[in-house]
Amino acid sequence: MVYELGVKYLKVWQPNGFPSPINIAKTLEILLVDHTLGIAVLTSIMRLAIGYGISLVFGFLFALIMLRFKALQENLSPLLLGLQTLPNVCWVPLAVLWFGLRESTIIFVVVIGSTFAITLAVESGVKNVKSIYLRAAQTMGAKGLKTYQDVALPAALPEIINGMKQGWAFAWRGLISGEMLMQVKGLGEILIVGKEKADINQIMAIMVVIIVLGLMVNKLVFERVEANIRYRWGLD
């Protein structure tokens, strides 16, 4: 309704610059019927899942190594922060030269984008754990890895979840920019094809799909975990 008002009566928007929701829906339907959208979503999600999974493993691993060795922590923290400010897209050319136009290139871009967000969150989360928890655990015979597994990580979980969310957002960015620049099958490719065809409907349709997918994962995964934490810790 807002759209109709803007385009037809107030004439502030141009119909070829701002497609109507109905047209977007029609484009979506076309993309769905010829299976381009379904295949693109599936391949993109697959890459994302693999890339984000690797990021989680490396992110936690790096953080634990940094926490274990103080010297590493002092030297690497600024470097990681610096890498964080580097947009994901910047890695694409490098990745293409390293890996060629292959699946692993995109996954590399996804991983490099989201790993450090997770590392930094785990590291600062564990560092901020109240010392009384660690002392209490010590007197109860918790040692070494067990202290991390049963005390430090659960205590830092609220902060870690935030980092994981951030990592997830970065992973999406890496994925789409990789797909757009390399033009392999995926959501980013359809988006760039839309640009080449000057089809505003297609561009908007893909943007909507990306937003909806992002929201769904947030709703189904992160929000549930967060709600559970808030309930346990009594933060509501």
Place this chain on the structure above:
Amino acid sequence: MSLILDGVGKRFITKHRVVHTLENVTLEINQGEFLCLLGPSGCGKSTLLNIAAGLEKPTTGKVYFKEKEITEAGPDRAVMFQEAALFPWLNVIDNVEFAMRMSGMPKKERKEKALQVLKMVHLTEFQDSFIHELSGGMRQRVALARALTMNADLLLMDEPFAALDSQSKNILQMELQQIWWDTKKTIIFVTHDVKEAVLLADRVIVMAANPGRIKKEIKVQLARPRCLESLDTVYVEAQIMRELKNEVEKVAKAEYDSDWDLEKDTILLGPDHYLGIGL
């Protein structure tokens, strides 16, 4: 002999000066004894407890527990802190089971033991609650239950009831007396509350500050179970108060201006004060 402190001293080096928190403390604690460390704030009683727990290292001297020197914290000595230090991500029963999980006890045994100690502190109905749902007194009872599961002969308590309201405090003191009686554990209890010390202890160690040291040792030879209102506890209290008064004043003097004096400030002089007008 359960725990032996041999010439224990502790220095903290800060930016401006060296603080002697403890100096040459020698103390022997018998098996099954209830010992209270009593003193003004800053006399190093908590530090002494942490050293016995193995959470801090003494600068000089040695600590022996059952003929073995203490070098680190371990599950053979249970510790209770002023704040309950329960884990908010676990519910009550998982918190109580934590120490047993660390020692690798099988699940079924753990659960049984946890329920058994929760029964001792009368909290079985709250086993599935989370920590934020409990009151301060209940949290300390969970912490006590957790400490009791560890099968440690020595229980170190660092002002565990100090942050509670006085009603919960009284109830917990009575419960602790009973539990100590039932379990026959050795307990070292840090407090600044004279009443509490007299009520619970077999032996009260009065400590002095700057540097922290043992000032006097007082045996409390009263029948158990003791209660706060009885005359004999009040009598012993007064006796300990006299010992403590100088110390309190000394510590306070360091914090007030130099013209301050405890005696002068407690009596209202002068005809303008209308003493007793409200009677």
